[in-house]
Amino acid sequence: EAAVTQSPRSKVAVTGGKVTLSCHQTNNHDYMYWYRQDTGHGLRLIHYSYVADSTEKGDIPDGYKASRPSQENFSLILELASLSQTAVYFCASKDSANTEVFFGKGTRLTVV
Amino acid sequence: KTQVEQSPQSLVVRQGENCVLQCNYSVTPDNHLRWFKQDTGKGLVSLTVLVHENDKTSNGRYSATLDKDAKHSTLHITATLLDDTATYICVVVDRGSALGRLHFGAGTQLIVIP
Numbered sequence: 001e002a003a004v005t006q007s008p009r010s011k012v013a014v015t016g017g018k019v020t021l022s023c024h025q026t027n028n029h030d031y032m033y034w035y036r037q038d039t040g041h042g043l044r045l046i047h048y049s050y051v052a053d054s055t056e057k058g059d060i061p062d063g064y065k066a067s068r069p070s071q072e073n074f075s076l077i078l079e080l081a082s083l084s085q086t087a088v089y090f091c092a093s094k095d096s097a098n099t100e101v102f103f104g105k106g107t108r109l110t111v112v
Numbered sequence: 113k114t115q116v117e118q119s120p121q122s123l124v125v126r127q128g129e130n131c132v133l134q135c136n137y138s139v140t141p142d143n144h145l146r147w148f149k150q151d152t153g154k155g156l157v158s159l160t161v162l163v164h165e166n167d168k169t170s171n172g173r174y175s176a177t178l179d180k181d182a183k184h185s186t187l188h189i190t191a192t193l194l195d196d197t198a199t200y201i202c203v204v205v206d207r208g209s210a211l212g213r214l215h216f217g218a219g220t221q222l223i224v225i226p
Binding site for chain 1: 114116143144146148153154155156157158161201203205207213214216217218219
């Protein structure tokens with residue numbers, strides 16, 4: 001069964017701390033994405049990757065880094081968490097033919 | 113600039129009623145259009161995907177249409193249930209991008225009341 005698993009599902013971090021959000025997919029998809037969702041807005045693209053060991057900047061990459069150590073895993077890293085990064089983060093995977101798109105259940109990050 | 117506009121922003125219907133959600137987009141060139149359902153605090157679940165001009169799809173009580181010329185899609189929900197309460201998100205895949213870029217609408221919040 002196709003799946004995108006995010007961990008943790010929720011996290012409280014302190015301002016200035018480091019946060020790592022993890023994403024694992026079992027879909028054999030090449031493309032993986034990290035989005036953030038803020039109330040009243042559509043999902044916005046932070047980073048994406050289309051092959052292991054390579055990542056690309058999305059629309060709002062500032063303050064975030066990404067890592068794709070393998071096809072299955074894609075991490076989002078906040079080196080110095082800030083209050084403005086409080087949001088729900090979604091990971092997604094997609095096949096190259098655009099026939100399948102799967103989302104994780106989201107990670108609710110609260111920076112205090 | 114917002115490339116995917118959804119309307120209405122929110123909608124309240126009584127259980128058993130039908131409703132129609134709209135999606136207009138300016139993504140060029142477009143590819144697939146997908147509708148997702150997002151329950152409060154949950155992830156996005158795919159309802160349907162529309163690929164071709166004048167595509168129509170049906171998935172139980174959900175049906176959708178796509179007019180590529182008008183860059184417009186509708187999602188129809190018939191005989192709504194309380195469990196239909198959720199945010200419905202329209203997503204357009206940009207085939208002009210090698211990444212098959214996804215463009216998201218802000219969603220329509222549907223509330224079904226008894």
